[in-house]
Amino acid sequence: MATITFTLNGQPRTVEAEPQMPLLWVLRDILNLTGTKYGCGMALCGACTVHIDGNPVRSCRTEIGFVAGRSVTTVEGLGTPDALHPVQRAWLELDVPQCGYCQSGQQMSAAALLARNPKPTDADIDAAMRNNICRCGTYQSIRAAIHRAAEIQALAMDAMAPAEEGRV
Amino acid sequence: MSAAQLKRREFLALSAAGTGALVLGHHVPATAQDGSETLEFNPFVRIAPDDTVTLILHKPENGQGAVTTLCMLLAEELDCDWQRLQWEFAPVARVYGFPLQGTFGSLGVRTSWQPLREAGAKARVMLQSAAAQRWGVDIAQTRTENGRVHRVGSTDSFSYGELALEAAQLPVPETVALKSPDQYRLIGKPTPRRDTLAKITGTARYGIDVRMPDIAFAVLERCPVFGGRVASFDDSRTRAFPGVIDVVQVGRGIAVLATNTWAAMEGRKLLDIQWDLGPNASLSSERIREMQRELLQHSGAVARSEGDVEAAFANAAQKVAVTYEVPYLAHTTMEPPNTAVRLDEQGCEVWSGTQIPGICHSSAVAAAGLEAEQVKVNTLFIGGGFGSRGGGNVYTEAVEIAMVTGRPVNLLYTREDDIQQDRYRPCSMVNLEAALDAEGWPVALRGRVSCQYFQALQNGLDREAVAGLADNDYAIGAQHFEYVPLELDVPTNFWRSVGASQNVYFMESFLDELAAAGGKDPVELRLHLLRDAPRLRRVLEIAAERAGWNTPAVPGRHRGVACVSCFGSHNAQVVEVSVDQGRVRVHKVTCVVDCGQAVNPLTVRQQMEGGIVYGLTAALRGEISLADGRVQQSNFHDYDALRIDEMPEIDVFIVPSEDPNPGGIGETSTPAIAPAVVNAVFAATGVRVRRLPLEKHLPTLLAESQQQDSHAINSGGTIHA
Numbered sequence: 001m002a003t004i005t006f007t008l009n010g011q012p013r014t015v016e017a018e019p020q021m022p023l024l025w026v027l028r029d030i031l032n033l034t035g036t037k038y039g040c041g042m043a044l045c046g047a048c049t050v051h052i053d054g055n056p057v058r059s060c061r062t063e064i065g066f067v068a069g070r071s072v073t074t075v076e077g078l079g080t081p082d083a084l085h086p087v088q089r090a091w092l093e094l095d096v097p098q099c100g101y102c103q104s105g106q107q108m109s110a111a112a113l114l115a116r117n118p119k120p121t122d123a124d125i126d127a128a129m130r131n132n133i134c135r136c137g138t139y140q141s142i143r144a145a146i147h148r149a150a151e152i153q154a155l156a157m158d159a160m161a162p163a164e165e166g167r168v
Numbered sequence: 169m170s171a172a173q174l175k176r177r178e179f180l181a182l183s184a185a186g187t188g189a190l191v192l193g194h195h196v197p198a199t200a201q202d203g204s205e206t207l208e209f210n211p212f213v214r215i216a217p218d219d220t221v222t223l224i225l226h227k228p229e230n231g232q233g234a235v236t237t238l239c240m241l242l243a244e245e246l247d248c249d250w251q252r253l254q255w256e257f258a259p260v261a262r263v264y265g266f267p268l269q270g271t272f273g274s275l276g277v278r279t280s281w282q283p284l285r286e287a288g289a290k291a292r293v294m295l296q297s298a299a300a301q302r303w304g305v306d307i308a309q310t311r312t313e314n315g316r317v318h319r320v321g322s323t324d325s326f327s328y329g330e331l332a333l334e335a336a337q338l339p340v341p342e343t344v345a346l347k348s349p350d351q352y353r354l355i356g357k358p359t360p361r362r363d364t365l366a367k368i369t370g371t372a373r374y375g376i377d378v379r380m381p382d383i384a385f386a387v388l389e390r391c392p393v394f395g396g397r398v399a400s401f402d403d404s405r406t407r408a409f410p411g412v413i414d415v416v417q418v419g420r421g422i423a424v425l426a427t428n429t430w431a432a433m434e435g436r437k438l439l440d441i442q443w444d445l446g447p448n449a450s451l452s453s454e455r456i457r458e459m460q461r462e463l464l465q466h467s468g469a470v471a472r473s474e475g476d477v478e479a480a481f482a483n484a485a486q487k488v489a490v491t492y493e494v495p496y497l498a499h500t501t502m503e504p505p506n507t508a509v510r511l512d513e514q515g516c517e518v519w520s521g522t523q524i525p526g527i528c529h530s531s532a533v534a535a536a537g538l539e540a541e542q543v544k545v546n547t548l549f550i551g552g553g554f555g556s557r558g559g560g561n562v563y564t565e566a567v568e569i570a571m572v573t574g575r576p577v578n579l580l581y582t583r584e585d586d587i588q589q590d591r592y593r594p595c596s597m598v599n600l601e602a603a604l605d606a607e608g609w610p611v612a613l614r615g616r617v618s619c620q621y622f623q624a625l626q627n628g629l630d631r632e633a634v635a636g637l638a639d640n641d642y643a644i645g646a647q648h649f650e651y652v653p654l655e656l657d658v659p660t661n662f663w664r665s666v667g668a669s670q671n672v673y674f675m676e677s678f679l680d681e682l683a684a685a686g687g688k689d690p691v692e693l694r695l696h697l698l699r700d701a702p703r704l705r706r707v708l709e710i711a712a713e714r715a716g717w718n719t720p721a722v723p724g725r726h727r728g729v730a731c732v733s734c735f736g737s738h739n740a741q742v743v744e745v746s747v748d749q750g751r752v753r754v755h756k757v758t759c760v761v762d763c764g765q766a767v768n769p770l771t772v773r774q775q776m777e778g779g780i781v782y783g784l785t786a787a788l789r790g791e792i793s794l795a796d797g798r799v800q801q802s803n804f805h806d807y808d809a810l811r812i813d814e815m816p817e818i819d820v821f822i823v824p825s826e827d828p829n830p831g832g833i834g835e836t837s838t839p840a841i842a843p844a845v846v847n848a849v850f851a852a853t854g855v856r857v858r859r860l861p862l863e864k865h866l867p868t869l870l871a872e873s874q875q876q877d878s879h880a881i882n883s884g885g886t887i888h889a
Contacts (some may be wrong), residue, residue, distance in 0.1 A: 001410065004524065007596045018410055018411070020429075021428070021430050021431075022430055023428075025428050025429050025430040026428075027889020028377075028429070029385060029427070029428035029429055029430070030428060032377070032379055033370075034370070034373075034376075034377035035234070035369070035371065036370070037374075037376070037502070037551070038376065038402045038429070038501075038580075039502055040505075040803055040804050041433070041582060041583060041585065041803075042583070042803050042804070042805065044803060044804035044805055045502070045583075045809075047502060060884050064485065074370070075368075075369065075370035076369070076370050079369070080369065080692065081365055081369055084368075084369075088368045091364070091368045092364055092365060092368060095360055095361050095770060095774075096364075096365050096368075097231075097361070097363070097364055097367040097368065098231030098232070098233075098774055098778055099231030099501075099502065099503070099549070099550060099551050099552045099553075100231065100364075100366075100367030100368075100372050100549065100551070101374060101503045101551030101552060102551075103367055103368060103500075104370050107368060112661055125812070126812055126813035127813070128814055129812045129813075130811045130813045131811075132812070133502065133804065133809045133811065134502070134781075134809075134812075135500060135501060135552050135554070135781075135782065135785075135809055136231045136502075136504050136552065136774075136780070136781075136782075137777050137778035137779075137781025137782060137808075137810070137815075138300070138774070138777075139781065139811075139812040139815035140777055140815060140817070140818055141774075141777075142812060143812065143815070151852040168656045
């Protein structure tokens with residue numbers, strides 16, 4: 001057992017766990033943050049996607065020992081019902097989920113994509129999202145929702161821009 | 169809920185349903201989230217003094233949109249405030265459909281259509297009666313809107329909550345008039361889903377998410393060969409793994425319980441189990457195909473026989489005889505199977521994302537050896553069903569493990585367990601023959617199916633094993649179909665669209681072959697033969713027009729078509745594909761559906777898209793194969809799903825229907841996609857793929873075809889056009 005401290009959704013957290021234990025199961029079974037889902041355990045399906053220092057990673061293949069000192073964001077930290085992330089707002093507007101099980105991972109991958117590429121093309125979306133499986137077949141809605149999230153994000157940035165300038 | 173309230177629930181349910189309303193389980197459902205009193209109008213509706221209206225949802229939500237669609241049915245007639253309408257999953261009870269309470273067969277909306285609208289209308293009449301009594305007027309002097317009863321010709325009104333206490337005491341009306349379609353406010357309008365917010369914020373609760381004090385996370389090692397058993401085992405290394413709590417033997421194998429799922433999985437790897445593999449240790453896919461070929465030599469149970477088939481073949485100008493086949497398929501729902509169980513002195517409580525809570529309940533009762541009243545089933549969101557979460561072993565396994573350990577457990581199938589211990593869509597092999605007349609029209613069809621059965625045989629026949637083939641709508645004068653059951657220990661199950669998932673491929677691809685043989689256009693042939701099936705004919709016409717069937721496709725792309733009536737709806741699909749070095753790319757699917765009254769066009773569209781993706785995945789690469797009695801696939805690397813970069817554009821068009829009642833939508837679009845793609849591949853390459861999956865068999869067929877072509881060139885023959 002090891003004591004591991006990391007940042008989880010903006011808050012410092014310390015857990016006692018075997019260092020090889022995947023982050024996925026630390027989140028789900030020790031910290032009871034069940035929004036991150038198990039789908040394959042082999043980094044093949046993307047259901048367990050979280051951000052580590054802003055990068056999308058498969059938490060099922062990320063040992064908790066690696067996470068020490070890093071910053072983890074899960075779907076619970078992406079946004080809240082009162083303050084949804086642009087990706088979540090777009091997902092809501094377009095009613096993307098069907099069964100919904102893969103959608104935490106889908107949104108985390110989409111949010112990471114938009115953070116580094118604010119105006120992705122269809123090809124960019126395909127490349128960034130092809131590691132996230134949806135068996136309900138929501139891909140067409142996901143693609144549309146990412147384009148919509150990009151618009152929402154751009155509008156939010158435009159709204160912030162004068163304030164930024166004002167500060168200068 | 170107080171005893172008096174429970175009695176009232178039973179009484180009201182009894183009067184509403186007339187079939188008895190036993191609510192099964194020692195834990196009665198919570199009345200209201202804040203503990204305030206709510207009034208039950210019937211088994212489906214509660215109204216609280218704070219104006220909250222609650223639908224008791226008797227169909228599980230596996231993504232098909234049951235939550236939203238059933239709320240719409242109730243609200244349409246109740247005239248309640250849509251924003252204040254809440255819902256909760258129903259307990260298991262006869263009034264909700266027990267023993268088969270659940271969602272299956274694309275029946276959710278069809279079987280809720282009448283009862284839920286009536287439940288809403290009856291509650292509304294009771295509220296109107298209560299208001300009429302207060303005002304001392306006839307009920308005709310009242311009207312309802314958005315959760316209030318208004319007095320006609322005045323500004324007086326009461327909210328439903330204000331009237332609930334009085335209204336709930338009134339007699340339940342025997343009959344009520346329901347709205348006509350021109351009065352609908354909700355039905356037929358694309359309506360946002362009520363489960364989206366929970367599903368995008370990570371708060372939707374699935375079976376895998378069930379947590380409780382002292383819960384143990386469990387995985388179960390089962391024999392890799394179907395029907396095998398544990399001979400002996402050594403768990404000493406497992407028990408030494410940090411986090412492992414217990415190792416127990418149950419009917420199907422050895423369970424490892426731990427403080428977290430990872431420790432249970434890792435601990436299981438350390439088990440040393442000697443298996444008694446049983447009689448299936450040499451079973452293989454090739455052996456099964458040999459058995460099927462042998463069975464097809466024998467006659468079977470007659471599924472359909474009409475016209476003089478023998479004479480038609482004797483007089484045929486042309487005959488076509490081919491063999492088609494499909495492999496076993498797993499379901500691979502994104503949420504693997506799981507079930508949580510807690511036993512205490514009162515009984516057994518089960519939590520599961522189950523398609524059929526009724527079967528979950530019956531399985532738990534049998535496994536626990538308890539009375540029905542001692543078992544309570546809690547229905548949770550389902551992370552994908554597709555037919556897999558009806559019956560199954562997971563309920564029994566979880567109860568057995570909880571009984572041995574005495575702890576609450578949540579049993580999870582790993583993805584490997586899910587793929588290797590699923591109950592599969594059966595493989596099937598069919599011989600198909602057709603007779604064509606001198607003009608090239610089919611005049612007789614003969615088929616024989618060799619397949620395991622999905623369900624118990626009746627007079628030697630499983631209707632599902634021939635569904636989509638023997639019940640085709642084509643006016644081909646003489647038709648004869650037989651079914652020869654294949655007896656194996658490979659567990660089988662329903663799989664999205666069940667028998668139609670394979671038979672529509674056989675039927676619609678074979679029909680394409682007949683079009684080619686008879687020199688007919690595939691759409692023209694179908695329209696000609698669908699003269700007695702006007703609704704299917706119409707969707708085919710519309711699909712052909714929308715897809716530009718009679719105009720050239722983009723260079724390099726080729727079209728294919730297929731259509732079918734199933735689950736009470738009618739669907740036609742036209743696809744555009746390109747084939748590059750044996751690799752099939754589906755660019756576009758035009759999907760036209762007549763599903764009667766579309767209750768929520770938004771979820772109809774979603775289900776059409778989803779059904780196509782599910783069927784396309786299987787058509788392209790879905791195959792479960794057996795060797796040495798073992799399933800050879802194990803995870804998404806060798807049993808992959810369609811991914812976003814392969815996603816075709818799907819154009820769904822919902823035909824305004826003359827049928828005022830809804831048809832099924834959950835499975836309607838799955839059957840036609842495989843034949844439409846295979847037919848398009850034929851248009852692209854001249855190669856007919858009679859065995860799925862495409863990605864496995866097409867390259868071989870293309871290579872053979874090229875060899876034949878080069879042979880033809882070398883020997884001076886004509887090149888196949």
